[in-house]
Amino acid sequence: MLLPPCLVLAVSTLPFVVSAIPALRTSQWPIQIPEEDIRLSQSNRVMEQNDTICDAGSKQWSGTVNLGKGRDMFFWYFESLSHPKDDPLIIWLNGGPGASSMLGSFYEIGACLVDKTQNSTYRNPNSWTNLANIVFIDQPIGTGFSYTEDRKLWAQTLQDATLDFDKFLDGFFALFPQLDNGKRDVHFVGESFGGQYAPHYAAATRRDFASIILINPWIDPVYHVLARWEHICASGKDYMHFNQTLCVHMEEGYSTCETHGNECQLTQNPSICLEAFNVCLSGIQKWVEMGMEHRDWYDDRNKCLKPEDCDSGFSPVRRYLDSDSVKKALGLKSSFKYDPMNEAFNEKWTNGVDATVPSTRQIATLLDAKDTKVLILNGNNDISVPTASLVRTLDNLPWSKHAAYLTKKLSPWYYKDSSGSQQLGGELKQVGNLALVTVNNAGHMNVHDQPIATLSILQKWLKSRKLSVE
Template sequence: MRLQHSSRAITATATPSTATSWSAALQLATRSCHPNRSPLPSLLDEATRIETPPPIAAHHHHHSRKRSVPHKQHRKLFRTDGVRMGSRLLLLLALLACALRCCSGASSNATSYSLTMHAVDEDFCDATKQLSGYFKIAGSKSKNYFYWFFESRGAPATDPVIIWLTGGPGCSSILALLQENGPCSVNDDLSLKRNPYSWTERANVMWIDQPVGVGFSYGDVSEYDTTEKEVGDDMFHFLQEFFQAKPEYQKQPFYVFGESYAGHYVPAIAHRIFTGNQQGEGPVHINLQGFGIGNGLTDPEVQYKYYPDMAYNNTYGVKAVSYPVYLAMKAAVSPCVGMISSCQTTKAACLAAQTFCNAALVAPYSASGLNVYDVRSKCEHPPMCYDFSHVEKFLRLESTLEKLHVSPKSAKWQSCNMEVHAGFSFDWMKNFQQLVPPMLEAGIRGLVYAGDADFIVNWMGCKAWTLELPWSKHEQFLAAEDKEWMVDGKKAGRIRQVGPFAFQQVYEAGHMVPLDQPKNSLALLKAFTLSEEQQQDGTEHTWLGTEAMVKDDSVMSIM
């Protein structure tokens, strides 16, 4: 279904007796329709000039069934004032038509947006209502974002709405749908298998290929995004359009989730929504309740400090580098952090910081042959370390493209677009933790979680930036206790929470928590989102100690 705005033309027929007045009306309408002038003052002026004809005395003819004939004087009034009223009504009609044209012209000069929606067969991937389509920024030459939306398996009319964003930068969220937390996964023979731990067990979820050029999204290379401001603006307008098209979801709690480089995306998008709501921007107030960042790069200035220890002193006892190399990595931390600090104010320093820091702090680990996304395993399929070839084949099948209504303008699907990736070189070392405190102070909840076997965006660095975050409850968060997180009576991780903010360490999981710990990731999501429903009495939000049922009737308790 394609949503389009339409307008009805206002027409009037001019009789010979009103031709002169109609001509005058058109002349005034033309003057009022100047592109830099609003027609409304003229409309109001003309409205106040309309003279009401004098009242006509009522003639009562009792006991007579004949129709009353107006007095000759009254007939004259009808003729004179009728023409006057007719001409002025025509004048107002002309002005109103002009106003509509002016409004239409104004909106055409501004950036406008359009959304396409197609129903996806419910026997494809999952037996729930699903939609796919594109969001086009009409003010651009070519930007088109692809999305795939699934209703909740539970209570779609009341469950939260979540958007999921894969990082990279430049990697497809559809990969996460089919490999991590979506309703189905792809088998080696390209058949689909139902995922019992899909996040749609708890929420209505939309996976979005963004920014432009990623996955099935497409557009001119000249319009590829390179900053988080562009990412935030595009996604804000996407969501405005989506909630207008699907008003039934407008009042439900809304969350922004993502992983990896989405540590940049998520705070940028959530904060853009937050400020848009504050300023009353857009026709829809998006019911933002929280955000979640999984193994995300949010504060490089803090996080890069922890690469040496994750390589040599991780919780799994893996010595990925020798002791001399570890010491060399430690020595590189200070100059690296200095360069990242310079990047915050000097764009030219950003590329140098990325080049030096990755060479000094990431490359030594990569040279070990271990998986940068999981210290427990080898990198079997460089450079991604994982074999996603079956997903790629599935998403290139003609039958898949037809079912998902993929545009023929889209390039062949690939897990990551390295051209998009390169475009964010000056964005990579930017800090985005500063966008978080204003949201926390307003009661927007934040969850930072991290699989503790990941190297590339490791849990040590993720926890560190949450501990350094400057907000009103900073001291309380520093003093808070890390509590055991239990799922089905087993230790699944540790969590620290104060008010609306929490850090969660997930045991036995690498960079992609839903891939390695699907049941536990669903439990995590349920606890985080269910706390909103359990705290309707104005008390402080907490999800420590709350319980959430997983699909197979297992019980998760955060303690």
């Protein structure tokens, strides 16, 4: 589970086309590889990986950055397949909270994807390493390969996690100084609850990023719940066959939820936002849950007749990365248990003070005070984070170009599929530093569901950070 369900344009019509995969280049700098077990604390560790675990086609390293005794933050870094010396760096975070970023690597956009039937991996032809160097980070402490049994060592709040992440970047760039030379673009990606992580971390750090990219982001919890009525009952998705009586009940609770949500957005007060969220749970969410039997919260096209039908890649990633061969390659003891979702961490954070407060102030800070480009991609089939909620949140976002953004219309965007045919990808609009891209036929993990389409957007974004004509 990525998020608990209870929480939980004037644009050029030219297609955005992915260029052919460039030839592999060799590593552009030497890395000194220590032989010690990377789980030892009090120092940073890095291990070069061969193609046994992942035939990436480029150099790759795994390791940890130590943040204090018993607090080691794990990363897996892959060089670009193109020009690793010059290509941008992408920092990737999954959400949860408590989800491992190895899901992003081995199920979504990484160099290798897990074969669900063979418990092995295969080269991903649509990997983002075609365009950039990428580091996947298991964070906060307590997540994925950054797991520790001592819960007192886990990050307790977003503020704790922000401090940890900033310290991690210092340690990571000390291991790979050529990535932090002041000339290379660094892009920061957050998926799902990464819509909280990335804005908070980027707004608070002394570092500047070329852009922030948010994928089906958990930005405003109240608005996400509010928009589920629109997604399920008022969007023309007849194939969902949702009970109309339940839709009537949801509509009756809409205005009260909206009023409380607006107060939360205005004040950003944790107590007010929690109250608003609870109002929306009773007025809308409880009716949604009554009609969700065998439906996938993260992709309304799916039927969940068996648990593995709708587990968003957790089962195959867990099986593969928890195998003895992988743990040995990573320098881990066989007794270490890898889990792509720390349910205890998830429960702790979703019941914490940060759970219901929007990250809109942090996004506004990035857009204006830090002059950072922000791209949001949202799959149109996601029930947990409906596209309508992102449209509403961004249209109401208080920033310097609010009026211009609000009045601009969404326009279609296109891409070429694997056969070279032009396809409608969704809709898009951009004003100044802010861009929203909706993705057709895609759920919560839209970059997994539409890899060619979203890679075409990424290619254009990395090149110019401009997707539409203003």
